[in-house]
Amino acid sequence: MPLTANDPKRKTWLDVPENSDFPIQNIPFGVFLTRDDIITIGTRIGNTAIDLGALHQLGYFNGIDLTDDIFLQDSLNDFIADGRKTWRLVRNRISDLFLKDNDELRKNKEHCLKVLFRLDEIEMLLPVDVGDYTDFYASKEHATNVGSLFRDPENALLPNWLHIPIGYHGRSSSIIPSGTPITRPMGQTKPGDDGKPGFGPTKLLDFELEMAFITTATNDLGKRVTIDEAEDNIFGLVLFNDWSARDIQAWEYVPLGPFLGKSFASTISPWIVTLDALEPFRTNGPKQDPKPLPYLQQGDKMNFDINLQVGIKPKDGVETIVANSNFKYMYWSMAQQLTHHTVNGCNVRSGDMMGSGTISGPTKDSYGSMLELTWRGQNPITLKNGSQRKFIQDNDTVIMRAHAQNDQVRIGFGDCIGKVLPSK
Amino acid sequence: MPLTANDPKRKTWLDVPENSDFPIQNIPFGVFLTRDDIITIGTRIGNTAIDLGALHQLGYFNGIDLTDDIFLQDSLNDFIADGRKTWRLVRNRISDLFLKDNDELRKNKEHCLKVLFRLDEIEMLLPVDVGDYTDFYASKEHATNVGSLFRDPENALLPNWLHIPIGYHGRSSSIIPSGTPITRPMGQTKPGDDGKPGFGPTKLLDFELEMAFITTATNDLGKRVTIDEAEDNIFGLVLFNDWSARDIQAWEYVPLGPFLGKSFASTISPWIVTLDALEPFRTNGPKQDPKPLPYLQQGDKMNFDINLQVGIKPKDGVETIVANSNFKYMYWSMAQQLTHHTVNGCNVRSGDMMGSGTISGPTKDSYGSMLELTWRGQNPITLKNGSQRKFIQDNDTVIMRAHAQNDQVRIGFGDCIGKVLPSK
Numbered sequence: 017m018p019l020t021a022n023d024p025k026r027k028t029w030l031d032v033p034e035n036s037d038f039p040i041q042n043i044p045f046g047v048f049l050t051r052d053d054i055i056t057i058g059t060r061i062g063n064t065a066i067d068l069g070a071l072h073q074l075g076y077f078n079g080i081d082l083t084d085d086i087f088l089q090d091s092l093n094d095f096i097a098d099g100r101k102t103w104r105l106v107r108n109r110i111s112d113l114f115l116k117d118n119d120e121l122r123k124n125k126e127h128c129l130k131v132l133f134r135l136d137e138i139e140m141l142l143p144v145d146v147g148d149y150t151d152f153y154a155s156k157e158h159a160t161n162v163g164s165l166f167r168d169p170e171n172a173l174l175p176n177w178l179h180i181p182i183g184y185h186g187r188s189s190s191i192i193p194s195g196t197p198i199t200r201p202m203g204q205t206k207p208g209d210d211g212k213p214g215f216g217p218t219k220l221l222d223f224e225l226e227m228a229f230i231t232t233a234t235n236d237l238g239k240r241v242t243i244d245e246a247e248d249n250i251f252g253l254v255l256f257n258d259w260s261a262r263d264i265q266a267w268e269y270v271p272l273g274p275f276l277g278k279s280f281a282s283t284i285s286p287w288i289v290t291l292d293a294l295e296p297f298r299t300n301g302p303k304q305d306p307k308p309l310p311y312l313q314q315g316d317k318m319n320f321d322i323n324l325q326v327g328i329k330p331k332d333g334v335e336t337i338v339a340n341s342n343f344k345y346m347y348w349s350m351a352q353q354l355t356h357h358t359v360n361g362c363n364v365r366s367g368d369m370m371g372s373g374t375i376s377g378p379t380k381d382s383y384g385s386m387l388e389l390t391w392r393g394q395n396p397i398t399l400k401n402g403s404q405r406k407f408i409q410d411n412d413t414v415i416m417r418a419h420a421q422n423d424q425v426r427i428g429f430g431d432c433i434g435k436v437l438p439s440k
Numbered sequence: 441m442p443l444t445a446n447d448p449k450r451k452t453w454l455d456v457p458e459n460s461d462f463p464i465q466n467i468p469f470g471v472f473l474t475r476d477d478i479i480t481i482g483t484r485i486g487n488t489a490i491d492l493g494a495l496h497q498l499g500y501f502n503g504i505d506l507t508d509d510i511f512l513q514d515s516l517n518d519f520i521a522d523g524r525k526t527w528r529l530v531r532n533r534i535s536d537l538f539l540k541d542n543d544e545l546r547k548n549k550e551h552c553l554k555v556l557f558r559l560d561e562i563e564m565l566l567p568v569d570v571g572d573y574t575d576f577y578a579s580k581e582h583a584t585n586v587g588s589l590f591r592d593p594e595n596a597l598l599p600n601w602l603h604i605p606i607g608y609h610g611r612s613s614s615i616i617p618s619g620t621p622i623t624r625p626m627g628q629t630k631p632g633d634d635g636k637p638g639f640g641p642t643k644l645l646d647f648e649l650e651m652a653f654i655t656t657a658t659n660d661l662g663k664r665v666t667i668d669e670a671e672d673n674i675f676g677l678v679l680f681n682d683w684s685a686r687d688i689q690a691w692e693y694v695p696l697g698p699f700l701g702k703s704f705a706s707t708i709s710p711w712i713v714t715l716d717a718l719e720p721f722r723t724n725g726p727k728q729d730p731k732p733l734p735y736l737q738q739g740d741k742m743n744f745d746i747n748l749q750v751g752i753k754p755k756d757g758v759e760t761i762v763a764n765s766n767f768k769y770m771y772w773s774m775a776q777q778l779t780h781h782t783v784n785g786c787n788v789r790s791g792d793m794m795g796s797g798t799i800s801g802p803t804k805d806s807y808g809s810m811l812e813l814t815w816r817g818q819n820p821i822t823l824k825n826g827s828q829r830k831f832i833q834d835n836d837t838v839i840m841r842a843h844a845q846n847d848q849v850r851i852g853f854g855d856c857i858g859k860v861l862p863s864k
Contacts, residue, residue: 147612148612148613153696176637176694179628179631179637180628180637182692182695182696184608184609184697185609185610185703186609187609188571189571189787189792198662201784203783204733207599211730212733215733215735237613237616237623237704237705238704238861239864240626264784267604268600268604268606269697270600271598271694272577272606272607272608272693272697272698273693273696273698274696275606275608275609276780276783279786281785306635306636309637310639356700359627359628360627360703361623362611362613362703364613365613368613440663
């Protein structure tokens with residue numbers, strides 16, 4: 017199935033602002049509430065949201081094997097379960113429909129009225145019903161930084177880290193779409209001199225700059241996905257802010273891992289950018305030494321060059337960019353993560369989400385958390401309004417952005433935003 | 441809403457064998473496939489399965505505020521979301537219908553044919569669609585044993601353990617109903633002398649004897665459930681075998697907790713026994729010293745006296761009972777677990793499942809895992825057929841049972857069974 021939708025020469029009859037994250041080469045998938053209070057699956061070109069449910073009802077997907085209601089759903093899970101061939105057929109068809117010289121839809125004003133929405137006419141919802149969410153820990157720089165800060169700088173990386181894409185199960189229920197406010201979590205923290213644990217709002221609220229991929233149903237329980245099959249089972253990616261309460265996490269995480277220090281909220285960007293759209297941005301990841309076990313050995317260019325950015329916007333202030341990183345820094349690729357996840361026979365379902373873990377780069381301005389950027393508060397960041405930040409304060413808004421770019425095309429993710437409200 | 445269904449004097453017109461786990465005082469809820477290939481919600485009295493979907497269609501729940509299709513579903517999630525008052529009305533109505541002197545249904549042979557099934561005519565399915573599964577670590581004896589075996593016998597309990605109901609997020613996709621075979625998982629294990637991790641089928645396959653409770657939707661994101669509200673949000677319990685691969689777990693679990701050492705399978709008993717049915721078996725848990733933080737302080741009798749048993753049946757052999765424990769040994773109650781889970785604002789949904797962690801008692805025959813029973817293989821168990829077990833072997837069947845009993849009534853859970861197949 018050719019990726020005709022990726023052709024960088026394609027132009028659309030829809031208006032696309034310069035440097036838009038959403039040229040006709042992107043065609044991401046999302047779920048939104050329309051001005052008519054209907055929930056539908058849609059895509060976006062420029063600043064126009066496109067109702068795929070309506071398009072399908074009007075017959076524009078004729079010839080593609082789709083159930084009648086495949087886009088009139090509150091999640092993409094069933095569409096994703098249809099598999100890569102169907103994703104490509106649909107994405108190519110959408111691209112064709114909006115091609116500059118294609119008048120099929122363009123000239124039908126009545127259909128356009130039913131299908132096209134301004135962004136202020138819709139509300140973005142969660143794109144998938146996440147059956148299980150797993151978070152990995154795949155940036156060597158992040159794992160090294162955290163190991164240095166919390167354990168032993170001389171032995172910052174634990175012995176298993178270079179052999180296993182370390183990961184853990186996360187909380188699905190508290191994954192929320194960009195724009196949903198975060199309430200500062202309460203919790204227990206390490207005992208003080210009186211031997212009693214502290215209790216109250218977290219004092220060390222942090223973001224974690226991550227990306228997450230969304231899978232189709234890959235395997236039955238007891239079977240495995242090989243490294244060569246892995247990418248066929250990845251539908252696409254979103255930006256992922258894995259909000260973290262460092263003081264709650266530090267007290268609770270031994271021996272079973274992070275729990276309430278994470279489960280209060282995780283924000284995702286609402287448009288799933290397909291792995292297909294990111295194909296031009298393949299690159300090699302860091303050299304893996306020692307060589308992984310055979311089941312994790314992969315070919316070239318299994319990473320993706322995607323620029324990442326984090327900004328903090330204080331109440332009544334302007335935004336300050338505090339980090340610039342890149343998805344290519346991941347030591348363990350998505351394919352390795354998914355393969356490892358199923359090596360024990362664990363079944364993965366359509367709509368499952370797998371986070372990368374914090375993506376920190378090699379330089380101090382490329383770290384993906386305040387914990388690392390301020391080195392646990394030792395080096396506060398000065399915002400443009402003059403105030404300082406060791407961690408995230410009430411009424412701060414954290415904004416993450418991601419885009420891939422070459423000479424010909426820019427594929428972006430839109431914003432992943434969350435404002436922190438005071439504890440209740 | 442009175443618990444008339446709990447009246448120990450009640451007898452039913454259905455046949456109930458002596459010592460049945462399912463007298464008319466139980467009335468658990470489950471989901472099954474009927475002989476007509478219909479999936480329905482049902483209950484069980486003695487060895488008769490009762491189709492609640494059919495009962496409702498025939499009008500036997502008239503007067504109770506239920507949607508028409510509430511029982512014609514493949515999960516109990518929506519029924520559980522209806523809340524405790526509805527659960528009690530339905531359970532009382534079922535109890536009334538099957539009372540010895542009630543001829544309403546009994547005399548209607550046509551209706552009985554539609555509603556009643558022998559157990560060999562049905563196939564039990566998963567009772568809920570588990571949105572998120574959390575596993576706690578609530579037995580002090582288990583945490584102490586594991587701490588002694590893997591860390592330091594002098595400081596077996598970690599400093600946080602007496603302050604926090606320690607828990608972690610588990611994998612929902614691999615929760616399976618009793619009877620489903622388990623495939624021995626593959627995975628990485630600690631490096632040998634060559635510095636390379638091992639890879640292959642786990643050599644240390646274990647069970648973990650747990651119970652798990654199922655919640656209704658308790659709170660919106662950012663809100664909390666208080667300790668006094670907690671039990672109102674617990675629908676019922678199942679037996680839970682948290683299968684574990686000790687060698688995979690030991691190599692992977694630092695610092696983010698257990699992952700592939702657990703996620704290959706968890707077996708549950710298919711009938712959810714309501715918290716209401718267990719009301720007569722309340723008891724005090726272990727004394728909590730130090731006193732927990734105020735948000736975790738609870739009233740008396742928040743534990744439940746439920747006998748637990750584990751047997752191993754080798755291929756072509758008879759079963760040997762290897763452990764006898766009790767749910768009352770849990771240091772942290774279910775109410776404390778649920779309250780803690782939401783203290784950071786984490787939202788809990790209808791159908792979520794929370795495991796107790798391995799329930800080990802104070803004596804060596806009451807430990808809830810092979811790891812503890814054989815003290816990491818130092819003291820193998822001799823089965824009735826003369827063979828020895830340090831851990832679980834291929835073609836072994838592990839059988840868990842649970843029941844509560846007093847002078848008047850026995851409320852049981854049925855079996856929680858899994859047979860281990862060789863790795864593929």
